[in-house]
Amino acid sequence: MKDVSKLILEDGAVQNRSIYWDQDIYEQELEHIFARAWLFLAHESQLPNTGDFLTTRMGEDNVIVARQADGSIKAFINSCPHRGNVVCHADSGNAKAFTCAYHGWAFGLGGELVTVPLEHDAYYNAIERPRYAMHPVAKVESYKGLVFGTFDAGAPSLRDYLGDMAWYMDTFLDVPGGIELLGPPMKSILNCNWKVPTENFIADGYHVGWAHAAALKAIESPLSPLVGNQAYDVNTGLQVTTRGGHGFGVIWDAAAAIHPVGEAYAQWLAQRTPIMRERLGDWRAKFYNGHWDASIFPNCSFLYGTNTWKLWQPMGPHHIEVWTWTLVEKDMPDELKQMMVATNMMTFGTAGMLETDDGENMEQCTGSNRGWVTRRGKLFSGMGQVREGHHPELPGIVAKGIVCETSNRGFYRRWAQLMSGKSWDELAREPGNAADKREVA
Amino acid sequence: MNAPTHTPAPAKLRYVDRDTLFEVERFLIREARMLDEERFREWWQTQLAEDVHYVLPVREIRLRADQKPIGSNPGAFVFNDNYMMLDMRIRRLETGLVWMEDPRNYIRRFISNVDAAWADVDGEVDAWSNFIVYRNRRQRDETVVWGTKQCRLRKVDGEWKLTRRTILVDQRVVLDKNLYFFL
Numbered sequence: 001m002k003d004v005s006k007l008i009l010e011d012g013a014v015q016n017r018s019i020y021w022d023q024d025i026y027e028q029e030l031e032h033i034f035a036r037a038w039l040f041l042a043h044e045s046q047l048p049n050t051g052d053f054l055t056t057r058m059g060e061d062n063v064i065v066a067r068q069a070d071g072s073i074k075a076f077i078n079s080c081p082h083r084g085n086v087v088c089h090a091d092s093g094n095a096k097a098f099t100c101a102y103h104g105w106a107f108g109l110g111g112e113l114v115t116v117p118l119e120h121d122a123y124y125n126a127i128e129r130p131r132y133a134m135h136p137v138a139k140v141e142s143y144k145g146l147v148f149g150t151f152d153a154g155a156p157s158l159r160d161y162l163g164d165m166a167w168y169m170d171t172f173l174d175v176p177g178g179i180e181l182l183g184p185p186m187k188s189i190l191n192c193n194w195k196v197p198t199e200n201f202i203a204d205g206y207h208v209g210w211a212h213a214a215a216l217k218a219i220e221s222p223l224s225p226l227v228g229n230q231a232y233d234v235n236t237g238l239q240v241t242t243r244g245g246h247g248f249g250v251i252w253d254a255a256a257a258i259h260p261v262g263e264a265y266a267q268w269l270a271q272r273t274p275i276m277r278e279r280l281g282d283w284r285a286k287f288y289n290g291h292w293d294a295s296i297f298p299n300c301s302f303l304y305g306t307n308t309w310k311l312w313q314p315m316g317p318h319h320i321e322v323w324t325w326t327l328v329e330k331d332m333p334d335e336l337k338q339m340m341v342a343t344n345m346m347t348f349g350t351a352g353m354l355e356t357d358d359g360e361n362m363e364q365c366t367g368s369n370r371g372w373v374t375r376r377g378k379l380f381s382g383m384g385q386v387r388e389g390h391h392p393e394l395p396g397i398v399a400k401g402i403v404c405e406t407s408n409r410g411f412y413r414r415w416a417q418l419m420s421g422k423s424w425d426e427l428a429r430e431p432g433n434a435a436d437k438r439e440v441a
Numbered sequence: 442m443n444a445p446t447h448t449p450a451p452a453k454l455r456y457v458d459r460d461t462l463f464e465v466e467r468f469l470i471r472e473a474r475m476l477d478e479e480r481f482r483e484w485w486q487t488q489l490a491e492d493v494h495y496v497l498p499v500r501e502i503r504l505r506a507d508q509k510p511i512g513s514n515p516g517a518f519v520f521n522d523n524y525m526m527l528d529m530r531i532r533r534l535e536t537g538l539v540w541m542e543d544p545r546n547y548i549r550r551f552i553s554n555v556d557a558a559w560a561d562v563d564g565e566v567d568a569w570s571n572f573i574v575y576r577n578r579r580q581r582d583e584t585v586v587w588g589t590k591q592c593r594l595r596k597v598d599g600e601w602k603l604t605r606r607t608i609l610v611d612q613r614v615v616l617d618k619n620l621y622f623f624l
């Protein structure tokens with residue numbers, strides 16, 4: 001096992017480049033991160049009826065997620081316990097059972113083995129069916145409609161795993177009627193390491209004005225003054241990292257900022273804000289009107305405001321699949337929902353005007369580490385390190401302004417903790433970092 | 442905006458005459474060359490009707506028994522653009538600030554299997570064609586996208602204009618980093 005204390009240095013601010021390239025580090029990630037962490041599976045709205053299912057991945061494990069007759073949701077590995085065949089090839093649908101195409105074993109909605117052809121004549125009724133259920137995902141829980149799963153039976157509850165990030169996410173999850181994800185997801189590929197897009201969404205306010213200069217000019221948004229990184233005001237937002245490696249940046253009053261036609265959405269926000277203030281207080285009413293870039297550790301990202309919801313599915317150390325849904329409030333009128341879909345598609349879809357700028361950078365940031373010498377070097381995300389700390393009213397470690405790398409450091413501290421192989425109990429007792437002792441400046 | 446779904450050709454079609462088919466074919470081929478040569482503004486000005494609807498739905502993998510038409514899901518488009526949105530995409534390219542296109546990409550579009558029939562609206566035709574798009578960039582970055590498109594063309598002052606295009610890419614997972622090019 002790699003000694004991670006040599007890979008992440010200076011309280012998360014320095015990364016060894018090998019973590020974006022080496023196969024053995026990637027294998028260690030599959031084991032210590034993807035087989036242990038809570039991973040996003042679906043939104044409940046995607047599985048309204050008994051028998052509704054979808055297929056996804058947790059790390060590189062193929063998984064079926066299905067709505068049970070009792071209304072609960074279960075998930076299990078999409079591989080037949082007989083000879084290993086993939087059992088379900090559809091992206092989604094409705095099923096009474098999942099039948100394997102190889103020898104015909106059939107599994108119920110919960111993954112239990114229900115039919116074995118020639119059970120009497122060839123197995124002499126000696127097969128112990130319960131032993132050959134599909135391998136279950138150890139825990140499946142939902143947080144306000146968002147369904148996550150973990151392969152680790154010893155993992156903390158989903159609510160504990162999300163920690164303070166859940167407090168912030170309530171800003172858009174606790175809306176009357178809740179949210180939904182519209183799909184099926186767009187899927188495309190990027191030749192990059194999965195951590196690169198996660199950190200881009202969690203913290204990189206720095207690239208917006210530069211990498212997206214062309215798109216911001218074309219859209220003529222309130223963010224257009226950022227073009228070319230000419231000017232920057234730290235009072236326009238915050239960046240937050242929460243224990244657990246989650247984090248986000250917010251730009252105040254910018255929820256509708258990169259909507260090519262944003263008035264209808266701005267009106268919606270204005271109309272709902274008093275309700276949100278009533279429910280969640282002033283701070284989160286303010287967050288409700290902000291534009292967020294965010295990641296849930298390890299590989300789920302979203303932009304609240306532009307309303308894109310992403311999974312960066314790892315496919316090896318240098319490849320991912322990008323999966324993209326649109327996040328909307330359920331109570332929005334259909335027309336507004338369609339506008340949200342259109343905006344997501346125009347900005348962060350497979351042909352999105354900003355997605356395209358990012359993909360290139362993510363690939364090149366990964367590919368450069370192919371060089372043996374390059375790979376031994378280090379990368380630096382120390383921006384704003386001296387100005388972050390505790391906020392009197394907000395949880396987590398807070399920094400002023402979104403052009404900052406506070407959430408990036410939180411992400412890599414968590415990455416190093418999980419990669420060290422420590423138990424969840426040990427991790428819960430880990431001391432905080434230097435910023436814990438400071439007040440946000 | 443609701444996207445039209447890609448409908449298979451009805452059994453009884455009024456196929457266009459030879460001259461019209463020739464014009465339609467030239468339209469599609471000329472358009473492909475215009476785009477290969479990065480004449481995007483010219484494409485927008487000369488080839489598109491102002492009510493154009495340009496759609497590329499996500500193609501979900503479903504069991505045969507699951508008969509929902511492709512594109513029937515409201516949340517699943519890569520493109521669902523009107524004239525104004527296509528203009529915005531082109532304006533982005535015109536800023537000169539798209540780092541990914543500098544140095545430029547080479548994109549080559551191939552059009553084949555062209556067929557056309559009169560539509561139920563006077564003076565409009567439905568045209569079917571298949572395409573291959575090859576993209577080459579940087580040192581050795583290569584991708585190929587395959588698919589088919591159904592177009593509705595209308596003759597305006599003697600010139601054909603595109604009023605609707607539904608594109609189907611034959612890949613569930615787009616095997617390219619993005620689809621930021623016109624098809």
Ligand code: FES
Nearest residue numbers: 080082083100103
């Ligand atoms: S591999 Fe599935 S029934 Fe044999």
Ligand SMILES: [Fe+2]
Nearest residue numbers: 207211354358
């Ligand atoms: Fe970006």
